[in-house]
Amino acid sequence: MPARSFEEAWSLASGIDGWLTEAQARVLHEEATRAGGTVVEIGSHLGRSTVVLGSAAARVVAVDPFPVDWRYGAVDTAERFRDNIARTGVDDAVVLLRQPSADALASWGEPLGLLYVDGKHDVASCLRDLRWAAWLPGGARFLVHDAFSSVGVTLAMLVLAATGRSSRFLGRTGSLALFEVGSPTPADRARIVAQLPWFARNLAVKVLLRLRLAGVARVLGHDDGADPY
Ligand SMILES: C[S@@+](CC[C@H](N)C(=O)[O-])C[C@H]1O[C@@H](n2cnc3c(N)ncnc32)[C@H](O)[C@@H]1O
Numbered sequence: 001m002p003a004r005s006f007e008e009a010w011s012l013a014s015g016i017d018g019w020l021t022e023a024q025a026r027v028l029h030e031e032a033t034r035a036g037g038t039v040v041e042i043g044s045h046l047g048r049s050t051v052v053l054g055s056a057a058a059r060v061v062a063v064d065p066f067p068v069d070w071r072y073g074a075v076d077t078a079e080r081f082r083d084n085i086a087r088t089g090v091d092d093a094v095v096l097l098r099q100p101s102a103d104a105l106a107s108w109g110e111p112l113g114l115l116y117v118d119g120k121h122d123v124a125s126c127l128r129d130l131r132w133a134a135w136l137p138g139g140a141r142f143l144v145h146d147a148f149s150s151v152g153v154t155l156a157m158l159v160l161a162a163t164g165r166s167s168r169f170l171g172r173t174g175s176l177a178l179f180e181v182g183s184p185t186p187a188d189r190a191r192i193v194a195q196l197p198w199f200a201r202n203l204a205v206k207v208l209l210r211l212r213l214a215g216v217a218r219v220l221g222h223d224d225g226a227d228p229y
Helices: 004-011 022-035 048-056 077-086 103-108 125-137 151-163 186-193 196-210 213-220
Strands: 038-042 061-064 094-096 114-117 141-144 167-173 174-181
Touching: 004 038, 004 048, 004 114, 022 048, 022 114, 022 141, 022 167, 038 048, 038 125, 048 061, 048 077, 048 114, 061 103, 077 094, 077 103, 114 125, 125 141, 125 151, 141 151, 151 167, 151 186, 151 196, 167 186, 196 213
Parallel strands: 038 061, 038 114, 061 094, 114 141
Antiparallel strands: 141 174, 167 174
8 A cells, every 4th residue: 555645644543542642643654654664563552553654654563462451451452453454444554463562572573664652651561662672773763652641651761861872862742752763962861851840740730630620720731621642
């Protein structure tokens, strides 16, 4: 299938439940188009982001064990994912590895063009998922969803900023963080830490929404009933 424009891709993906915003989907589409080569996605759920990536790249490996005990998991999630991939016509491009990301990584053996991390959101799982970046060549990019809206993922970002030696933080679209493989400068590290006020604001918004105080959340610039992503 020839690559689809972002507008075509989003008209298909936006009907699939998930948390990726339109602006973030645009970045995924741009980065997958720019990268070429194999795209690995960790965490696919119903395929919202997979459809965007599969509309831009010729090969997307989607890694998800679809555990039913995950907060939004269900017995039919894998089947619904497959239906969405087929219905949107990206099944030529998308290969599903239905296994935990660590198991898939253990048997992986080829370079990647782009990595997209959106799997389990605890710090240990996120750091484990980030080990896939070892398969990216210098100058290649990877993206992390919920980088500044989930405690576990944000802690993983701080570990990366404090101790990582092979990735540079380029910026974010909402809480979608973009990194490049390369030696980080002190300024690159500081740029991640500088996102902490944004993270604190998102945490506050989430608490306010749980307390049904959407009006107060609006004062923080959040005028949506859904969590900030
Ligand atoms: C936030 S959702 C992904 C959302 C998806 N990218 C989208 O655009 O809608 C997180 C996903 O991580 C998956 N997951 C849980 N444990 C995992 C693991 N060990 N390896 C890979 N994925 C995992 C869950 O099944 C779930 O589908």
